[in-house]
Amino acid sequence: MPMRERFVTRILLMTAGLIIWAAHLGFVYGLNALACTFDFARLELFGMALNTLTIGVVTLIALGAELLVLSFAVAGRGAMGFGGEEQLRFMGPITATLAGLSAVAVLWQGLPVLVVPACTGAGG
Amino acid sequence: MTQTDNRTERAAPDRELPNSTPRPEGELEELERVWKPPSGWNYITVVNNTYIGVFYVGTAFLFFILAGVLALIMRTQLAVPENDLVGEDLYNQLFTMHGTIMMFLFAVPAVEAMGVYLLPNMQAARDLPFPRLSAYAFWAYFVGGLVFFSSIFFGLAPKGGWFMYPPLTSYEFSPGINADFWLLGIGFIEISAIAGAIEIIVGVLRTRAPGQSLDKLPIYAWTMLIFAGMIVFAFPAVILATALLELERAFQWPFFVAEKGGSPLLWQHLFWFFGHPEVYIIFLPAAGFVSMIIPTVAQTPLVAYRLVVVALLATGFFSFGLWVHHMFTTGLPQLSLSFFSAASMAVSIPSGIQVFAWIATLAAGRIRLNTPALFVLGFLFTFVLGGLTGVMVAMVPFDWQVHDTYFVVAHFHYVLFGGMVFPLFAAFYYWIPTASARPLSERLGRWVFGLIFIGFNTAFFPMHITGLIGMPRRVYTYPAELGWNTLNMISTVGAFMIAAGVLLFLVDLIRNFRPFTNKSPGNVWNAGTLEWLPSGNYQTRSIPIVTSREPLWDQPNLPEDVEAGRYFLPGAPTGGRETIVTSPINATPQYVVQMPGPSWPTVLAAVFTAAFFLGLTVKLVIPAVICGLLAIAMVMLWLWDTDPGPTVDQVDIGGGLRLPAYVTGPSSHSWWAMVVLILVGGTLFTTLIFSYFFLWTVNPGAWPPGSVELPSLGWPAVAAALYASSSGAIWLASGFLKRRKRNGPWWSVRLLLLVAFPLMAGGLAVDLFGQWQTGLRPEEHSYGAVVYTVIGVQGLYVVALTLMAFYTIARSLAGMLDGVRRVTFDNTMLFWHYMTAQGLVGLAVIHFFPRLIG
Numbered sequence: 001m002p003m004r005e006r007f008v009t010r011i012l013l014m015t016a017g018l019i020i021w022a023a024h025l026g027f028v029y030g031l032n033a034l035a036c037t038f039d040f041a042r043l044e045l046f047g048m049a050l051n052t053l054t055i056g057v058v059t060l061i062a063l064g065a066e067l068l069v070l071s072f073a074v075a076g077r078g079a080m081g082f083g084g085e086e087q088l089r090f091m092g093p094i095t096a097t098l099a100g101l102s103a104v105a106v107l108w109q110g111l112p113v114l115v116v117p118a119c120t121g122a123g124g
Numbered sequence: 125m126t127q128t129d130n131r132t133e134r135a136a137p138d139r140e141l142p143n144s145t146p147r148p149e150g151e152l153e154e155l156e157r158v159w160k161p162p163s164g165w166n167y168i169t170v171v172n173n174t175y176i177g178v179f180y181v182g183t184a185f186l187f188f189i190l191a192g193v194l195a196l197i198m199r200t201q202l203a204v205p206e207n208d209l210v211g212e213d214l215y216n217q218l219f220t221m222h223g224t225i226m227m228f229l230f231a232v233p234a235v236e237a238m239g240v241y242l243l244p245n246m247q248a249a250r251d252l253p254f255p256r257l258s259a260y261a262f263w264a265y266f267v268g269g270l271v272f273f274s275s276i277f278f279g280l281a282p283k284g285g286w287f288m289y290p291p292l293t294s295y296e297f298s299p300g301i302n303a304d305f306w307l308l309g310i311g312f313i314e315i316s317a318i319a320g321a322i323e324i325i326v327g328v329l330r331t332r333a334p335g336q337s338l339d340k341l342p343i344y345a346w347t348m349l350i351f352a353g354m355i356v357f358a359f360p361a362v363i364l365a366t367a368l369l370e371l372e373r374a375f376q377w378p379f380f381v382a383e384k385g386g387s388p389l390l391w392q393h394l395f396w397f398f399g400h401p402e403v404y405i406i407f408l409p410a411a412g413f414v415s416m417i418i419p420t421v422a423q424t425p426l427v428a429y430r431l432v433v434v435a436l437l438a439t440g441f442f443s444f445g446l447w448v449h450h451m452f453t454t455g456l457p458q459l460s461l462s463f464f465s466a467a468s469m470a471v472s473i474p475s476g477i478q479v480f481a482w483i484a485t486l487a488a489g490r491i492r493l494n495t496p497a498l499f500v501l502g503f504l505f506t507f508v509l510g511g512l513t514g515v516m517v518a519m520v521p522f523d524w525q526v527h528d529t530y531f532v533v534a535h536f537h538y539v540l541f542g543g544m545v546f547p548l549f550a551a552f553y554y555w556i557p558t559a560s561a562r563p564l565s566e567r568l569g570r571w572v573f574g575l576i577f578i579g580f581n582t583a584f585f586p587m588h589i590t591g592l593i594g595m596p597r598r599v600y601t602y603p604a605e606l607g608w609n610t611l612n613m614i615s616t617v618g619a620f621m622i623a624a625g626v627l628l629f630l631v632d633l634i635r636n637f638r639p640f641t642n643k644s645p646g647n648v649w650n651a652g653t654l655e656w657l658p659s660g661n662y663q664t665r666s667i668p669i670v671t672s673r674e675p676l677w678d679q680p681n682l683p684e685d686v687e688a689g690r691y692f693l694p695g696a697p698t699g700g701r702e703t704i705v706t707s708p709i710n711a712t713p714q715y716v717v718q719m720p721g722p723s724w725p726t727v728l729a730a731v732f733t734a735a736f737f738l739g740l741t742v743k744l745v746i747p748a749v750i751c752g753l754l755a756i757a758m759v760m761l762w763l764w765d766t767d768p769g770p771t772v773d774q775v776d777i778g779g780g781l782r783l784p785a786y787v788t789g790p791s792s793h794s795w796w797a798m799v800v801l802i803l804v805g806g807t808l809f810t811t812l813i814f815s816y817f818f819l820w821t822v823n824p825g826a827w828p829p830g831s832v833e834l835p836s837l838g839w840p841a842v843a844a845a846l847y848a849s850s851s852g853a854i855w856l857a858s859g860f861l862k863r864r865k866r867n868g869p870w871w872s873v874r875l876l877l878l879v880a881f882p883l884m885a886g887g888l889a890v891d892l893f894g895q896w897q898t899g900l901r902p903e904e905h906s907y908g909a910v911v912y913t914v915i916g917v918q919g920l921y922v923v924a925l926t927l928m929a930f931y932t933i934a935r936s937l938a939g940m941l942d943g944v945r946r947v948t949f950d951n952t953m954l955f956w957h958y959m960t961a962q963g964l965v966g967l968a969v970i971h972f973f974p975r976l977i978g
């Protein structure tokens with residue numbers, strides 16, 4: 001076929017924001033579950049709980065990644081080198097908006113770590 | 125590319141369109157002949173999406189009515205206190221069956237069925253790319269669903285609630301086969317749903333009208349694409365869950381038994397990983413209906429199309445982040461729960477975006493208050509209310525208070541009924557003119573709407589209060605002195621009003637619904653999308669080039685030109701069923717796919733598959749196995765004539781565009797379907813590996829449990845080498861096949877397939893025996909159970925591939941396999957490599973992980 005559209009790459013790029021969000025959720029949830037099960041939630045580093053610290057750092061990294069996707073998309077490189085055709089004018093803003101939305105979602109996911117204790121059971 | 129762009133800016137004089145008129149004598153007749161459904165008894169074997177789609181929707185609606193009748197019985201029982209119309213045991217069966225049927229046999233199939241019916245019409249494809257697969261999905265669902273339903277008449281219906289929590293549903297507390305009905309019945313329906321999803325993904329991405337690029341795709345097609353994608357990632361979790369519970373029930377493999385290292389929480393994780401997205405899986409297509417109907421009602425394009433696409437994609441992802449919110453009261457760490465509270469807030473944003481876009485569109489146009497419009501407004505009202513109570517339920521402390529009360533029942537009916545049933549009725553009234561010789565009655569329609577809308581709110585609004593004053597859900601009766609009497613009576617009256625509305629709808633159907641004719645009332649609402657083009661069994665006479673999101677509004681003369689055959693592919697040049705396959709982003713025509721027609725083996729395969737599962741349920745193992753084998757044979761028969769090879773070299777579809785009539789490799793629709801299937805398999809395996817790790821966290825420090833020895837590393841090494849070398853043989857065979865274009869000595873390919881098979885089987889045997897010889901047994905501990913399940917899943921692939929290998933060899937012996945005509949081989953090859961990859965990952969996890977932590 002003459003027309004290579006790089007469908008998979010472009011769809012993955014378009015949803016990159018959401019994929020980062022999913023990875024973040026999976027990571028923080030998994031980490032916290034393990035920390036509580038194996039009782040290393042109490043370990044400390046620089047006076048902060050290691051668990052909390054890691055979740056915080058990972059959240060910052062994820063946020064950074066979201067902003068990176070966002071700025072690429074806004075700068076018109078959303079499709080990163082696919083030329084300036086019509087479909088990119090369509091997909092670019094979608095990429096950016098999804099990254100923005102996901103950034104908010106990542107932030108929401110990360111914030112509770114500052115206020116909620118790691119392992120206290122909820123229901124009891 | 126260039127051929128399709130800017131071709132029809134204007135109401136073109138004949139010359140600018142791809143084909144000239146008048147069309148040759150007999151062309152239309154040939155098209156009609158090719159697409160005509162079979163007659164007489166063979167009518168059952170019809171595969172046209174316009175027929176299967178209608179059967180499918182009809183069956184789903186039948187289940188809505190059946191589950192609705194169960195609800196009426198429940199509501200009658202609850203109308204007055206201390207009623208003894210039905211006893212506790214029957215009541216438990218009633219709500220379990222009601223919930224299960226509504227969720228699994230009505231909601232998901234209904235929206236999937238609408239997709240089968242609508243998508244090809246909206247995309248001006250002649251059919252979905254795998255017509256027999258949709259027929260199979262439908263018949264499997266039809267037979268399996270009806271038998272499942274009738275289990276309630278024999279007292280065999282499950283009663284564990286629609287989410288079937290163990291240990292209540294395991295062998296200890298639910299002996300007998302009631303729960304097995306649920307597990308096998310549902311597992312089976314899910315498989316049919318997945319078959320449909322694969323069809324829909326490939327259909328939306330690859331069979332569109334030329335020029336219908338992603339930015340011009342009707343929103344409904346977007347929703348169905350995301351819907352199907354979500355099925356691919358969500359349903360394997362519940363299939364695994366049901367399989368594990370069935371293993372536990374049948375063979376005492378203790379996945380959920382706490383004393384043996386299992387955990388009931390595993391079920392909850394797996395179930396809700398599917399169960400929460402399920403709500404959105406149902407809701408997205410319904411939102412798609414709304415996004416199609418509102419622009420027509422307002423006679424103006426949807427506002428913020430791009431933002432709506434964003435919202436749909438975001439919903440698809442975020443909804444997976446919420447599964448744990450159903451587990452608020454299970455003692456999970458509070459921080460973990462708050463991650464999910466965050467996700468539930470996140471998922472409300474996209475819903476808000478959509479509501480905004482709908483209201484803005486309505487405001488931008490001039491609303492015509494026809495019946496579809498009324499149902500859409502009813503939907504908006506109900507759904508927003510359900511969303512609000514949803515926010516309340518999502519707040520953690522509030523959730524504890526109302527957990528398991530009627531407040532929750534009210535909430536999820538507002539979401540489910542409001543979010544899905546209202547749009548579905550809107551869709552019925554809106555699209556029936558495309559399927560029937562007459563539209564439904566507007567006068568009756570208003571009454572139907574009025575009864576259902578008022579009845580619904582009468583029935584379910586009071587339940588919020590009943591819940592707040594403490595009435596728990598799932599109780600078969602209540603004492604008179606708690607002050608719940610009046611509210612319950614009102615709810616029951618409301619329920620009967622809904623029933624009256626549905627009855628009136630049936631009357632309307634009987635009076636006006638005349639499907640399967642070639643007569644049509646035409647574009648009655650003056651809608652803008654392609655499903656309103658004049659059509660017959662072959663869909664549209666010619667396949668239009670699309671330059672707008674609402675082509676019927678923006679491309680003057682389109683219906684006339686399409687019907688006159690001035691666009692692409694106005695006939696049936698290959699002499700069989702065919703449609704244009706387009707590229708996934710720009711919708712550039714790539715090739716013409718030849719599609720199979722009606723076939724008995726497809727229907728029989730579905731019947732035997734259903735019989736296989738049902739036989740297993742009632743423990744008739746031998747007949748079940750026979751049916752299973754027959755089902756496999758039928759599938760092979762049906763597939764036999766689906767890889768036609770290049771019967772003609774090239775097809776002239778008009779406008780100087782000559783397309784190949786047969787394509788293999790990564791751009792073929794068949795390859796795409798295989799990749800999606802592999803994604804399903806990959807998800808299933810991932811959830812299984814998740815279960816492995818989850819069970820490890822349940823048994824910290826004892827993984828594997830003390831008495832168990834790990835096999836020495838020689839075992840996995842040999843197994844891995846065998847798997848890998850079997851894949852190597854397939855890889856070699858592929859190379860041989862490529863070099864021999866046509867008609868050569870084929871023994872090398874056949875021989876390699878024959879060699880690959882024992883290598884693969886040997887890998888499995890070593891894998892299995894390595895564990896067995898250490899004395900590890902699946903019944904003793906969850907560790908053994910999950911290890912043998914990983915191997916067992918691998919075994920399923922080995923069996924499937926064995927069949928595929930011999931099928932491929934048979935094709936080769938029959939002279940139906942060569943360097944060009946190799947789709948069958950490619951499918952086997954892709955699946956094979958996947959099997960190897962999965963085997964290697966499984967070995968690595970099982971053998972290295974315990975050593976890593978030990």
Ligand code: HEM
Nearest residue numbers: 192195198219220223226231285286540541597598599619
């Ligand atoms: C036709 C009108 C309907 C009525 C009158 C109705 C009524 C009821 C009643 C009385 C219950 C049992 C409450 C209890 O005892 O705890 C119930 C449960 C349920 N309903 Fe409906 N319902 C209707 C439609 C639907 C629809 C359209 C859906 C989904 C698409 C649905 C899904 C469910 C589910 C999932 C349950 C929970 C079952 C369980 O507790 O396991 N219902 N409904």
Ligand SMILES: [Cu+2]
Nearest residue numbers: 399400446450
């Ligand atoms: Cu949920």
